Amino acid sequence: METKTRYDIPCNIAQSLNIIGDRWTLLIIHEILSGHTLFNEIKKGLKGISSNLLSERLKYLEQQGIVETELYSEHPPRYCYKLTDSGKDLEDVFNAFIIWGSKHLKKCYKKIVDEETGDEIEIGYYSKRTGERVNKIAVVPVSDPAENE
Structure with missing residues (x-):
């Protein structure tokens, strides 16, 4: 290897x-x-x-x-x-790449759409606590990374 x-x-x-x-x-x-x-x-x-x-x-x-x-x-x-399950969780990462490519690449091969309507979709962020859509996000440090292990 x-x-x-x-x-x-x-x-x-x-x-x-x-x-x-x-x-x-x-x-x-x-x-x-x-x-x-x-x-x-x-x-x-x-x-x-x-x-x-x-x-x-x-x-x-x-x-x-x-x-x-x-x-x-x-x-x-x-x-x-x-x-x-860990691998399946990467699907959102791929969807983000596809959406980014739809927006920024000259030659686009795929796009993400609503399966029922065919409308293009975008990614949103939602509060784990309330379930409501979040408009502004912040990336913050975790106080103790060992807590996630």
Whole structure:
């Protein structure tokens, strides 16, 4: 396995990038989110990735609790890849990328729409306590990061 650049910064973004920031990793997760759960399906959707690198990334994602394998054929043994709850929670990150791309890229490949109306949608933030939409957000430090472990 290649030597990874690690961020030793007390920051959610840096620590998340330590897990999902390698080349191809986000695209692999996106393929699984899109329903491509077999190795060859994932590889076909990612033109240019080698089988060895895909295998390496999938193993790493499994070690990190983002992906899990499920046996779907015993003879020969074949596995499919499923996202764990932690992996599924990345869907909002992908949606944010798609919305950003719709707004800022010259050539846009996807957009996020309301399934029933076809209207384009935007991301909103809601209070965990009240459930009401929040208009202004602030990023603040956690007083004791160990409380989250």
